[in-house]
Amino acid sequence: MNFFQSLAAALTPAGLVWTALIFTVIVFLHELAHYALARAQGVPVKSFSIGMGPVFFRRVWRGTEWRLSLLPIGGYVEIEGMAPVEGEDGQLRAPSTGFAALRAPGKIAVLLAGPLMNLLLGIGLMTLLFTAQGMPAPDRARIEAVVAGSRAQALGLRAGDVITGVDGRDLPETAQLNGQEVAGYELVRAALNEAGPHTFTVLRGGGTRDFRFEWQPTLNGKKQLLGIQYGPDVTRVGVAQALATSVTNTAQAAPQVLKSFAQLFGRFLTLDLSRDENVSGPIGTAEIVSRAAALSPWALVQVAVMLNLSLAFFNLLPIPGLDGGRILLVLLGALRGKALTLAQENAINFAGFAFVMGLMLFVFLRDLGRFF
Template identity: 35%
Template sequence: MGQFLQGAVSFVPTLLIAIVVFGALIFIHELGHFLTAKWSGIKVNEFSIGMGPKLWGWQRGETLYALRLLPIGGYVSMEGEDEESNEPRAFQRAAVWKRIIVTAAGAVMNLALGFIVLLIVVCLQGQIVSRTVYGFQENAASQQSGLQQGDTIVAVNGRRCYIANDVSYELARSANGTADLTVERGEKTVELENVRFNSYTLEGQQQSGLDFIVYGLPLSPVAVLKEAGAWTMSYARLVVLSFADLVTGRIPVTDLSGPVGIVQTIGQVSTMGVESLLLLVALITVNLGVFNLLPVPALDGGRLVFLILEAVRRKPVPQKFEIAVNAAGFILLIGLMLFATFNDVTRLIA
C-alpha cells in the first residue's frame, strides 16, 4: 500500500506537466479556429478547452468561454457548423475560402508553435549539428563503403534528409542495415549504393548505427531559422511516415500509444532537462498539426476535403451526408484512442 501511495504521489508532478502541455497545445489549436472565425465574421457560440462537464464558464458577448473536465481536446462551436441555421453569420453562409482558412487555422497554429519551440531548442543547443562528415570511428564500415570526410549527406534511400537525425531514422528503417546515400562531395552530387555501417547488439538483436561524426556549425540568425524550419519539416514527415507505416502494417497496431502513454513519456522526458522536454513538446504539437490535416473524416483534414469539393463543384456537399461521414469518423477515432489507451495500460501492467 505504501509503495502504491508513493507511486501515486510521484505521479502528480508528471500529470500536472502533462495537463499544462496538453492544455497549451489544445488552446493554441482552438485559438487558430477562433481568431480566424472572428476575422471571417462567423458567429462563435463557444470556445472550450477540454471535454466533458463544464468546470468554469464566462459569457462575453455572443461567446461562452469554458474550461471542461477532461484535458483531451477542445472545440470552437460555430453557429451552423454542424446543423442548419438561419443566422446570417452562420459558418455555412461564409464564403468557402473563408471556411477553408478557418478549418485549417488550428493545424497551422500548431505547426507555427512547433517552429517557435524548435527555434528555442536550436538556440539552447549552442550549435547546429550538420550532415557533413567530420571523421570516422575506427574501422568504420561506412568509410570502407565509400563515404568520405567532408561529404554532406542529402538523402538516404532516396528520401531527403532535413536534419542529422534523419540519417539515423532512415538507417533504422533499412531492412538489412545498409543504405543508399546521396552526398554532396565538393561541387558534385555522388550516389553511394549499399553503404554499410558498424553494427552492435541491442537486447539480443543486431542493429546498425552511425559510425561517423559530423561537424557542428556556429549559430547565426539565418542558420537558426533554417535549422528550426528543417526540424519542423522533419517532424512533419515523421508523422506522415509513421501513419503510412501503421496503415501498411510496418508498425503493428499494438505499438499505438494513447494519452496514458504520452503522459508517461512526458514524465520520463521531463527528468532529462528543459531541452528534451521542449523537443517532445515540439514533436507533439507538430504531430497534432499534421495529423489534423490528414484527409480523415471528423478531422480538420476531412472537413477540408468537403470544402475543396465544394469549391471545385461550386455547390456544397449535402450537409446531412457530411455530418454522417464525420460522425462515423469520430466514432472510429474514439475507438482508436480507446484501443491505444488499452495498449498503454497493458504495457504498464506488464
C-alpha cells in the first residue's frame, strides 16, 4: 500500500468533515469568549471571522464585521488595541486605545476567556458523557462481545458479564503494569499474558461465579486469543456527581497533558521525528476523529472533550503568541510599572510565533512520516 492509499484508508470523508466541524466550533467558541469579555469592558471588536482565508460573506452588526471565510479551520477575532497602529507619518506605533487602555486585570480577563471557555466546554461535554452513558468503573471489566467459536465461548463467558476479580483477587481501581499505572481492569490483559491456571470472577444476573481455565499465551509460536472484547464497566450517576468527577478528572489530567507537551518540545528541539502516541498533529487528529465517527456520536463527543482540554492547556502555556504568553507580557508590564516598548513586544511575539509555527510544522511532518 503506497503513501496515498495509506492516507486515504486512515482519513475518511466523514472523518474529515467532522474534524473541520469540531475544530471550527471549538475555535469559534474560544474566540467568542475573547469577543464577549472585550465588549463587556467597552473595547470595540473590529471583526470576527468563522473560518480562515478569503472572506466570501460579511455583515456589520453591533460595530463588528462578522465574516464567513473559505477555509473551515477555526476562526479569529480582531480586538481594537491589540495590534500596532499606523501613525500619521506612516510608522507603526503602539496602540493606546481599546485593549491597550485596559488595566492589567481587564487585559488578563480578555486573554484568559478563550482558554477558560475551552476548559469549561470540555468539562461540560465530559459531564454530559458521564450522565448519559455512565461513569467508567476501572475496578470492573465488562465483556462487550464474545467471539463465536472462541475459547471464551467454550468456557461459557457471555457479552454483558462483568469481571470483578482475577485469580482470586478483586480488581483494584488502579494497578502497576510494566512500570506504568493503569486502570485495574487492565489486569485481565496482564493475566492473559501469563501461562498457567487462571480464574475470572464474574458478576452475572446479580450473582457471581468463577470461571477456571488453563492458559497458554502462545502455542506453536502463535499468539492465543481468549476471544473477548472488554472495557471498563460503567456506573450510572447523576449530574452533580458527573460534574464533580469531570472537574477532578480535568485537574488530574493537567500534569499529564503538560508533561506530553514538554516531551513534544524536547523532541522538536532535537528534531526527533519518532512516533509519539501522546500528541497528535492535524493528520493524526483527523485519523482519530475518523475512527470515532465510525463508532458512535458519543465517541465524537469524547474526542471533542480531548481537543477542548488540549487546546485550553496549550493556549495557557507561557509562550509568546499564545494567550498564556500574552498574559505573561501583561504581568511583566504590570511588575515593571510600564508596558514593553513596541519593538520589544514585537520581537518577543515574533520569536514565539516562529517557535509555534515551527512546532506545528514538526508535528505535521511527524504525522506524515507514519504513512511512508
